[in-house]
Amino acid sequence: MPERQLMMDEATLLADSQELEPVRKSVRVKAEVARAFRVFTEEMDSWWPRTHHIGSSPMKRVVVEGKPMGAIYSEQEDGTNCPWGSVLTWEPPHLFVMAWQIRPDWQFEPDLSRCSEVEVRFTPADDGTTLVELEHRHMKRHGAGWSKMHEQVNSGWVGVMERFAAKADEWV
Numbered sequence: 001m002p003e004r005q006l007m008m009d010e011a012t013l014l015a016d017s018q019e020l021e022p023v024r025k026s027v028r029v030k031a032e033v034a035r036a037f038r039v040f041t042e043e044m045d046s047w048w049p050r051t052h053h054i055g056s057s058p059m060k061r062v063v064v065e066g067k068p069m070g071a072i073y074s075e076q077e078d079g080t081n082c083p084w085g086s087v088l089t090w091e092p093p094h095l096f097v098m099a100w101q102i103r104p105d106w107q108f109e110p111d112l113s114r115c116s117e118v119e120v121r122f123t124p125a126d127d128g129t130t131l132v133e134l135e136h137r138h139m140k141r142h143g144a145g146w147s148k149m150h151e152q153v154n155s156g157w158v159g160v161m162e163r164f165a166a167k168a169d170e171w172v
Contacts, residue, residue, distance in 0.1 A: 022137035104145030
């Protein structure tokens, strides 16, 4: 192997061997805490971008089964269900944690030990608003390619959280 290629491979291995900080995003919504939790979980289909799925046909809707080890999946236009997460913690209206069961190649990962986690905390404020804090962590569990995925979800969560906030603020 040429020396230059070896040096690039070592740099890639070094980057993949180090854990980056978790992806953290937060937003304050005008909704009270129970509504914010409900919109994020039970009403995810109303704000999740239709382009953000791993199915083989266009996405019809997102389903979150609101219970520990409940499935998170999308229903596709071709009639298939496409799993992409599992509920790890369900503590309405303050805490929701899910396994991010998507590999760096954007395919389903059934092995929970090879999945990252998305934790979402809902903290009420005295003025009736809610602070929603998201942490996407343990990206290294995904194996090879995890650092690129970290980069992609870091930017992706920005737009997703903006869509959530807009929906949570409706009818307030």
